[in-house]
Amino acid sequence: MRRREQLAAGLAATRARIAAACTAAGRAPAEVALVAVTKTWPASDCALLRDLGVVDLGENRDQEASVKAAAVPGVRWHFIGRLQSNKARSVAGYADVVHSVDREALLGPLADGVQRAGRQVTCLVQVDLEEGAEGRGGAPAAAVPRLAERIATTDGLLLGGLMAVAPLGEDPAAAFARLAEVAAALRADHPGATAVSAGMSGDLEQAVAAGATHLRVGSAILGLRSAPTG
Numbered sequence: 740m741r742r743r744e745q746l747a748a749g750l751a752a753t754r755a756r757i758a759a760a761c762t763a764a765g766r767a768p769a770e771v772a773l774v775a776v777t778k779t780w781p782a783s784d785c786a787l788l789r790d791l792g793v794v795d796l797g798e799n800r801d802q803e804a805s806v807k808a809a810a811v812p813g814v815r816w817h818f819i820g821r822l823q824s825n826k827a828r829s830v831a832g833y834a835d836v837v838h839s840v841d842r843e844a845l846l847g848p849l850a851d852g853v854q855r856a857g858r859q860v861t862c863l864v865q866v867d868l869e870e871g872a873e874g875r876g877g878a879p880a881a882a883v884p885r886l887a888e889r890i891a892t893t894d895g896l897l898l899g900g901l902m903a904v905a906p907l908g909e910d911p912a913a914a915f916a917r918l919a920e921v922a923a924a925l926r927a928d929h930p931g932a933t934a935v936s937a938g939m940s941g942d943l944e945q946a947v948a949a950g951a952t953h954l955r956v957g958s959a960i961l962g963l964r965s966a967p968t969g
């Protein structure tokens with residue numbers, strides 16, 4: 740099969756899963772944005788997905804993302820990976836949404852980057868749903884209010900909401916229920932911060948049931964990556 744047909748089939752199957760999950764949850768599919776995670780795949784795949792109607796693409800490494808963002812205009816870029824402080828300025832130059840803001844030390848370089856580029860970036864606070872474990876990044880839930888407030892009051896940064904990755908080995912429904920509580924508390928302080936980025940290829944149904952507004956889906960659309968990354 741040609742790559743375009745492969746991607747079209749993966750996309751159609753994923754959209755069908757999302758539609759079924761929305762029906763089961765009594766939600767409108769328009770409430771749920773699909774971010775196609777293109778990490779490790781070539782820029783030509785990003786362009787094919789764009790031409791198939793995908794408007795949101797996700798990447799997790801600055802070096803790879805910056806090259807693809809320059810090569811493939813006409814989409815929104817979502818930075819979803821662990822963010823090093825020394826990469827934050829670069830990411831702020833092309834990302835429309837940074838899902839992985841988990842500490843105040845990132846805000847200075849992000850603000851610097853958007854100011855230089857004359858743009859704005861939406862920031863999601865990444866929540867650590869398995870506190871204490873050597874996990875995949877994220878701020879403890881107790882640190883979310885202060886970090887959110889700092890984002891909301893930093894020029895050039897917009898507070899969009901929250902992001903999380905379900906811990907390995909836990910029922911994702913339980914993890915996403917905890918995230919939904921943190922999200923409700925955040926909205927009480929910041930009514931505009933409505934984004935909840937949760938759910939990947941393996942657990943998007945549970946994420947939709949728990950109120951996710953953004954799904955980050957890679958392998959279900961593009962196929963299995965040869966090596967696991969971040």
Ligand SMILES: *Cc1c(COP(=O)(O)O)cnc(C)c1O
Nearest residue numbers: 776819939940955956957958969
């Ligand atoms: C790779 C990645 C995804 C997509 O994972 P799949 O299982 O391929 O859908 C989602 N979120 C983050 C943070 C990732 O790094």
